[in-house]
Amino acid sequence: MKMSDNKHLKSVIYHICILTLGLMMFYPVLWMIASSFKGHANALSPSLIPDQFLIQNYFQGWQGFGDLTFATFFKNSFIIATTATIGQVILSAMTAYGFGRIQFKGRNFWFSVMIITLLFPQQVVMIPQYLMFNQLGWIDTFKPLILPKFTPLPFFVFLMVQFVRGLPRELDEAARIDGCGVYMIFFKIILPNIKPALITAAIFSFYWTWQDFFTPLLYIQSTELYPVSLALSLFADPQAVTNWGAMFAMATLSLLPIFLIFIFFQRYLVEGIATSGLKG
Amino acid sequence: MRNYVNERTTLAGYIFISPWLFGFLAFMLVPVIMSLYYSFTSYNLVSSSVFVGLENYKEIIMDDPRFLNSLKVTFIYTFTALPLRLGFALLLAVLFNQGRRFVGLYRTLFYVPSLIGGSVAISVVWRQLFGYSGAMNDILVGLGILKAPIGFIGNPKTSLWTLVLLAAWQFGSPMLIFLAGLKQIPIRLYESAAIDGANWWQKFFRITIPMLTPVIFFNVVMQTIRLFMMFTQAYIITEGGPxxxxxxxxxxxxxxxxxxxxxxxxxxxxxxxxIILSVITLLIFKSSKYWVFYEAEGEN
Structure with a gap:
């Protein structure tokens, strides 16, 4: 009896500690959401319960800047993020099949090169890339935001290679007997069987492109091409904006796609990171 | 079928890895070489580049106090945020590695900050949270910790620490990697330690930590590089100042x-x-033989 009481108490303490920690940790996020409904005078107060429930902050924020509403910025972000994601996931899967299944000369060499580039900081090449894209006339278009992201990410390739190697070779051989060549095997056998890895890669790819601030900051000049991240940064200038409620409303809205995807697909994220050491 | 290499498979292999190979050459190797060339020139985009030899490097190292300052700031940021982030990650991973109710849910929820911490939205919020009239001041003054509000962002003594705090907040992915590492530790080690009468702390320092060193090593390498490259937060929250x-x-x-x-x-x-990042990474790799413990494979 005593033992079990003790155990029960311990468990209660454990959960209280975790929940307190969780509340502290989530305070900034909850504060952002609460403040997006607050009246102007109280917008920066620490309370997590809005003094009034102003949906109107969202309408005001949505108005955007000049004659451009957030509809434009969200549309731009969706175009950029979805194209970049589709390209990156499919091309990563191709690369993973090449490295994971096909025997060819130089395979180990190129695979090691790819692993080394895992550690390579992208910012080091930002200047020559800028000069290159400038030469190509790509400044102020979506191209520099999308096309470089078609490069398979070593993280994704690594994750998918592990999946590909886990598939029994008998599948390939059966397909071969049915007359599939090395190319058809990719579409018929590999792609359908590594779906979890594809979903994990797609989610991360979408997240990173959606939140990317650095690339649009470099390449996008016209406000009508702004993605959400860049549009939000206009709120950071305290001289330009004093409507805090609208700012918090748009900040909350910009994270909404992330939260929604997270709620529906979190299983894939957690497993993806655990198996491949993906950055988050 | 098994492991044959001929010209046809070699061609197929290169066709399949060509997306990566192209990206690697076009967006990495060629730009790196170009950047080496430009580093020996003076170039302002308008007029054509002029070769100046080692002048840039000389000026940076001998005559640029802002370079030295940025290096100092980055080192302080990286090497204070790193132990905080990894410490938090390890603590929570240990807490969530127990067979209790809701741990699956907790694990997922505590991962959220690292998912959104790099976003502009959070940077914008952080800026208001720690501003002079922001919520943090109200809380700290209300609790009696501060006598009068401080402009955390506007004060050069505190501004960097608001960024370090934001970095520590994003402990989610190392936490999940630690958790995966913890699951790999064989239970028999703890069982035999328990028979020998080891307490929780002894088990933690004699078994958990040594068995986890390969994962700690991985996290240290990845997070050091990531922290060293920080940009968005400094650009939006503090604009590099004051x-x-x-x-x-x-x-x-x-x-x-x-x-x-x-x-x-x-x-x-x-x-x-x-070069600096390569040296740091190399040092971490070199140091690993003194503190990273690899269990011999195939041993029983």
Whole structure:
């Protein structure tokens, strides 16, 4: 009896500690959401319960800047993020099949090169890339935001290679007997069987492109091409904006796609990171 | 079928890895070489580049206090945020590695900050949270910790620490990696330690930590590089200021290139960054043989 009481108490303490920690940790996020409904005078107060429930902050924020509403910025972000994601996931899967299944000369060499580039900081090449894209006339278009992201990410390739190697070779051989060549095997056998890895890669790819601030900051000049991240940064200038409620409303809205995807697909994220050491 | 290599499979292999190979050459190797060339030139985008030899490097190292300052700021940021982030990650991983109710849910929820911590939205919120009239001041004054509000962002003594705090907040992915590592530790080790009468702390320091060193090593390498490259937060929250107190290296590099149009000078800065990061990574790798414990494979 005593033992079990003790155990029960311990468990209660454990959960209280975790929940307190969780509340502290989530305070900034909850504060952002609460403040997006607050009246102007109280917008920066620490309370997590809005003094009034102003949906109107969202309408005001949505108005955007000049004659451009957030509809434009969200549309731009969706175009950029979805194209970049589709390209990156499919091309990563191709690369993973090449490295994971096909025997060819130089395979180990190129695979090691790819692993080394895992550690390579992208910012080091930002200047020559800028000069290159400038030469190509790509400044102020979506191209520099999308096309470089078609490069398979070593993280994704690594994750998918592990999946590909886990598939029994008998599948390939059966397909071969049915007359599939090395190319058809990719579409018929590999792609359908590594779906979890594809979903994990797609989610991360979408997240990173959606939140990317650095690339649009470099390449996008016209406000009508702004993605959400860049549009939000206009709120950071305290001289330009004093409507805090609208700012918090748009900040909350910009994270909404992330939260929604997270709620529906979190299983894939957690497993993806655990198996491949993906950055988050 | 098994493991044959002929010209046909070699061609197929290269066709399938061509997306990566092309990206690697076009967006990495060629730009790196170009950047090496530009680092020996003076180039402002308008007039054509002029070869100046080692002038840029000389000026950066001998005569650029802002470079030295940015290096100092970046080192302080990286090596205070790193132990905080990994410490938090390990603590929570240990807490969530227990067979209790809701741990699956907790694990997922505590991962959320690292998912959104790099976003502009959170940076914008952080800026208001720690501003002079922001919520943090109200809380700290209300609790009696502070006598009067401080402008955390506007004060050079505190501005960098608001960024360190934001970095520590994003402990989610190392936490999940630690958790995966903890699951790999064989239970028999703990069982035999328990028979020998080891307490919780002894088990933690004699079994958990040594068995986890390969994972710690991985996290240290990845997170050091990531922290060293921090940009968005410093750009939006503090704009590098006040008086350069948060002017991290990449932000300084960005300003040289795109605000002062010194493309050549900035390319030299990029190469120095690459060298510094390589040295740090190499040092971490070299040090690993003294503290990373690899269990011999195939041993029973």
């Amino acid at each position: 008086i350069d107190s948060t002017m991290v290296y990449v932000l300084y590099l960005f300003k040289q290139a795109f605000q002062y149009s010194s493309m050549g000078y900035a390319s030299s800065l990029a190469w120095i960054l690459l």
